[in-house]
Amino acid sequence: MKQSRFLILYGLVLVLFTLYVALDTFVITRVYTVSDATPQAATSAVLPTTAPAIVTATSYSDANITITLTEYREHDTTIYVADVTLTSPELLKTALAEDSFGRNISQKTSEMAEANGAILAINGDYYGSRERGYVVRNGALYRSSASSDTEALAIMADGSFRVVQEGVVAAEALVEDGAMHVFSFGPALLVDGEIAVTTRDEVGKAMEDNPRTAIGVYEPGHYVLLVADGRTRQSDGLTLYDLAEFMQGLGVTTAYNLDGGGSSSMVFMGEIINNPTTNGRKITERSVSDIVYIGY
Amino acid sequence: MTLSTSATDRSALPTAFIGLAATLFCAVFGGVYEIFSHGVWSGFMVYAFLFPLVLEAIPFCWLALRGKALPHPWALNLHHAGTATLTVGSIFEGVLAIYGTTNSLTLVYWIAGAALLAGGLVALLLTRKSA
Structure with missing residues (x-):
């Protein structure tokens, strides 16, 4: 007994x-403990022009920012591509949920976009769901612990993209080199215009089509922000290889996979553009840790 | 303390059946969970059934078939607790992996599970000596 x-x-x-x-x-x-690193000004030194922006349902244009949204249909999936041209890389920004760095702090992409006056926003790397992996936002180093077997994307102050292996290049070194934002998700889809994934590479061993979010650069100042639907009757979703091939077809030189699945979301002028879903039955935004956005 | 070697001793049989049931449950649970995980695969989830299979079902089936009696209750308890810890830890680690998150506290399952199994083994050896 x-x-x-x-x-x-x-x-x-x-x-x-x-x-x-x-x-x-x-x-x-x-x-989490916030780094001593001094954040660069979250608000850009580039000011909005006095001339009004020209805005349509699929485009935005002012003296500093040009955004063109295009919808593609590939692999039985709807893909939303935002072609972005900026006069200054400072206009490519990031934001954290509740303006705080920590665990289980989350907001919807649309809420963060509204709070930061974003013209265009996509979800980021959902750093808050993991305990390790580099986190640098607006020049401030928040987390420097390397996530094994993870490629990080650094967006440098000059607007160029740099892909590094975490643990091989330290987060502190990236910041010293001028990294403004570092994302820890991946993998890199394209490096120097070449596909960097194979048909067997998948996030979390997800050997299936899924909703995806990705960011790419043609040249500093010219970017592509992409979200693909998935898990629905209308859209199967993409494998990482499909995504890399698509990005290569656009002519992007460096492209990086951000958090996908139910997190994938794109907001343009306050409107959700894609069909975000976690289970494929209900179209609804998931709360995430961070966003990448275009704005002043 | 009784350590019967009677060829007719089947006292290990109920434990073997419980181990088999736990193995079956883990295999079915892992399979169903994977079906609804949008293709995200975790070895922790898929292979969690190996813990009750290797640590409970097979050894206790062997004991029952050989007609050997169950070890001392404390050795048994530590062994069962270790198996349960490793099994729950594996399934939970699988849930986190499929969700795409991590928690360093899951290390506790592996350390505690291994320590309990080791404790069970020590208890088995000590009680055998004293029998």
């Missing part, structure tokens, strides 16, 4: 511990 009591008691401890770890992972909000 004593022995069975031990097992019952231990089982209870195991259940309670598992419950705590689940809460710690998904619910309990935790603000």
Whole structure:
């Protein structure tokens, strides 16, 4: 009897511990220690022009920013491509949910876009769902612990993209070299115009079509922000190789995969452009840790 | 303390059946979870069934077939607790991996599970000596 009591008691401890770890992972909000690095001004030195912007349902244009949205249909999937030309790389920005760096701090892409006055926004790398992986935003280093086997994307102050292997190049070194934003998700889709993934490369071993979010650069100042639908009857989604091939077809030189699946979302002038879904049945935005956006 | 070696001792049989049931449950649970995971694959989820299979079903089936008696209850308890810890830890690690997240606290499952199994082994050896 004593022995069975031990097992019952231990089982209870195991259940309670598992419950705590689940809460710690998904619910309990935790603000991490913020780096001493001084953030660059979140607001750009480039000011909006006094002349009004020309805005249509699929485009935005002013003296500093030109955005053209195009919808493609490839691999039974709708792909939303925003071609972005900027007079200054400072206009390519990032924002954190609730303006805070931590775990289980999240907001919808559309909410963060509105809060930051974004013209165009896509979800970022959802850094908050992981304990490791470089996080640099607006020149501030928030997390320098390397995530093994992860390629990071650094957006440099001159607007160029640099793909590095975490652990091989330190986050501190990237910031010293002028990285404004560093994302830890990946993998890199294109490097120097060449496809950098194989048909067997998948995020989290997801060997399937899925919704995707990606960012690419033609040349500093000329970017592509992309979101692909998936998991629905209308859209299957893309494999990473499909995505890389598509980016290559656009003529992009460096492209990087951001958080996809239910996180994939694109907002243009306050409107959600794609069909974000986690389970394929309900079209709804998921809250995420961060966004990449174009704005002043 | 009884450590019977009677060829007719089948006291390990119920434990073997529980181990088999746990193996089946984990295999089905992992399979169903994978079906709804949009192709995101986790070895922790898929192979979680190996813990009850290798640590419970097979050894206790062997004990029952050989007609050997169950070890001392404390050795058994530590062994069962270790198996449960590793199994739950593997499934939970799989859930986190499929969601795309991590938590360093899951390391506790592996350390505690291994320690409990080692404790069970030590208890088995000590009780055998004293029997």
